[in-house]
Amino acid sequence: MSELSRKEHVFRDLIGGTILLVVAGVAGHFTIGWKWVTDLWNWITHPIETSRWWYAFLVGFFVVNVLVWLIRSVRQEQSPDFHQYTEDTFFGITWRWTWGKNNAIENLSPFCLRCDRSMRYGTNPDDFTNCSILIGCNECRVPHIRGGTYHDTLVDVRNEIWLKVRKNIWPRPTP
Numbered sequence: 001m002s003e004l005s006r007k008e009h010v011f012r013d014l015i016g017g018t019i020l021l022v023v024a025g026v027a028g029h030f031t032i033g034w035k036w037v038t039d040l041w042n043w044i045t046h047p048i049e050t051s052r053w054w055y056a057f058l059v060g061f062f063v064v065n066v067l068v069w070l071i072r073s074v075r076q077e078q079s080p081d082f083h084q085y086t087e088d089t090f091f092g093i094t095w096r097w098t099w100g101k102n103n104a105i106e107n108l109s110p111f112c113l114r115c116d117r118s119m120r121y122g123t124n125p126d127d128f129t130n131c132s133i134l135i136g137c138n139e140c141r142v143p144h145i146r147g148g149t150y151h152d153t154l155v156d157v158r159n160e161i162w163l164k165v166r167k168n169i170w171p172r173p174t175p
């Protein structure tokens with residue numbers, strides 16, 4: 001055996017040993033790494049004893065929570081009666097809207113009382129103080145002059161809607 005081949009042998013043995021150590025290390029790491037999963041599973045599934053009152057309390061707690069959840073989901077599906085109220089006439093204009101979350105009046109828009117066209121609003125050209133607006137229909141050209149801004153008019157209409165809802169005198173839609 002030459003000097004070179006002996007060195008080679010030593011080198012090979014070293015490499016082989018290192019690979020073996022690494023493989024064993026990785027394998028060992030994995031068995032240790034996954035052991036906690038089985039340990040946890042065994043711990044979770046291990047039967048325990050408990051008193052009847054504690055068992056009854058836990059079952060009761062579960063049943064009550066499921067019932068509360070059921071009642072809440074049924075109640076949420078039933079919207080209030082006044083959600084059918086989505087159209088009315090205020091200040092000589094037809095107003096239509098939708099009901100949003102928490103009874104919010106949304107998409108409040110004016111429509112012409114004569115031809116039912118959607119109405120536009122803008123500044124009142126005859127008012128140089130800019131303290132009023134003009135709501136009008138392009139076709140009928142009947143101007144509705146309102147004091148304040150368009151937002152003020154929307155607030156007024158919302159107040160009128162809520163007044164009728166509170167008094168329960170809103171017009172029921174004809175079936």
Ligand SMILES: [Zn+2]
Pocket residue numbers: 112113114115116117137138139140141
């Ligand atoms: Zn019109």
